[in-house]
């Protein structure tokens with residue numbers, strides 16, 4: 001039986017519907033056809049959200065989001081050490097909590113907010129970039145975890161001469177949980193920022209359109 005991913009002619013695994021490559025894709029990227037959102041792709045979106053954050057930094061929405069982020073980190077730190085307090089520890093939840101604490105060591109709140117808003121702006125502008133909600137969550141989790149891996153978990157790639165992050169075998173459930181925690185805490189603020197970016201662009205496009213239309217009248 002062939003792999004169920006469109007266009008794939010490889011043999012599906014014995015018990016599954018996907019070939020080994022698409023199984024790995026699903027696990028690492030949240031969907032068999034999801035291609036990763038890498039650092040380079042996110043740059044222009046980060047550049048677009050920064051000025052919006054700058055001009056709104058003093059507003060309550062951003063300040064409260066920061067308090068919620070700090071609160072989340074406290075809860076995560078607690079869970080990483082004590083579990084749910086009743087002696088239960090969920091592996092994926094603990095992993096997500098540890099990752100958030102680790103990234104908070106290297107990235108400040110604004111970098112986290114920027115990253116979430118940049119991904120939401122990308123999703124708003126190009127909804128098809130993400131194959132599913134889970135794929136979006138996994139890409140969000142990867143982008144956030146990347147903030148905390150500048151020194152830990154990176155290695156020198158001899159082929160390209162660059163430092164590369166190590167993302168291997170991060171459980172999908174932990175990614176989904178990590179994304180959920182972050183969205184619950186600061187998703188509202190990030191969403192408003194991403195919407196402001198898109199409406200800035202629409203405004204610019206409209207003004208450019210009016211300008212171009214007015215040029216026609218010059219004769």
Ligand SMILES: [Zn+2]
Pocket residue numbers: 003004005008009010018019020021022
């Ligand atoms: Zn396949």
